[in-house]
Amino acid sequence: MAGDEKLTTTATSIRLLEAVSEQEGATLRSLVKETDLAKSTVYKHLSTLQANNLLIKKGEQYLLGLHHLTLGKRAVEMRDSYRLVEKKIDELRNRTEADIDFTVEENGRLILVSEATRTMSESIFVPGNEFYLHNTAAGKAILASYSDNRVDAILDRHGLPLRTDKTIQSRSKLKSELKSIREKGYALNDGECIEGYRSVGSVIMDPSDSVLGAISIGGPAYRVDRARLEDDFSELVCNTTSEITESLS
Structure with missing residues (x-):
């Protein structure tokens, strides 16, 4: 994967985290609408963020994971x-x-x-x-x-x-x-x-x-x-x- 593509991927994940924060919880559908990205692309990013404890999912809604508190405390x-x-x-x-x-x-x-x-x-x-x-x-x-x-x-x-x-x-x-x-x-x-x-x-x-x-x-x-x-x-x-x-x- 080229360097620019890696940066773009990271920027997309950050953009989705910020969208979840701004919406105080968001669904896959609302994030697709917010970012104008393909549903499959948004889903892959959300799944990766969830696997790394940065997001959790309750029903259809994604929320920020409390792991952010740990990172903030360490900061x-x-x-x-x-x-x-x-x-x-x-x-x-x-x-x-x-x-x-x-x-x-x-x-x-x-x-x-x-x-x-x-x-x-x-x-x-x-x-x-x-x-x-x-x-x-x-x-x-x-x-x-x-x-x-x-x-x-x-x-x-x-x-x-x-x-x-x-x-x-x-x-x-x-x-x-x-x-x-x-x-x-x-x-x-x-x-x-x-x-x-x-x-x-x-x-x-x-x-x-x-x-x-x-x-x-x-x-x-x-x-x-x-x-x-x-x-x-x-x-x-x-x-x-x-x-x-x-x-x-």
Whole structure:
């Protein structure tokens, strides 16, 4: 089999996995319609993914296999620096009643690695969840640390999807805010991703002076007013990320 054909086969399998995820479970028929591929081709890919524990089948529906959880857990464990961050997050949870999370950017998306909430029953985020960068405090803090060319590449790929009526929809407005974030050292999110949810975020740098990820602190607007966010929480998150950056170096 030629190299290009192997790559095409792999890309097709990945495309089917993503389709199953987006549809929150899918049938052979819906996947054929989604991909416009031959039924026999889709079936072979699904069978291979199922045999490798990446998909399971219940009745006529294909679902993501829980083996993805194992892979995700290993992905976190393979990064020693994350352990220090998680230790700091636990310490913050004991010092404040806010929600704290650690996120990283991969392929232009923000991925939640770990989180500590005021009460776990109130958690609205789940590790592994993905978000856009332009409408979250952590995401904007990360974007502010990137070059204009890298920011443009991410926006060209993912755009500025609308999530609430406060979501930034103008590239020029976002870039103006990124400039302000660079000056202040932290980013704010006031209901731009989830209505009624506020947070402040700051980046962690690794020893190579690249962005490792970001920590954000926040909570529902009824618990976290704007003044507390900009005064107490901004100082707390900046001090924490500075301590971690210094420890890593």
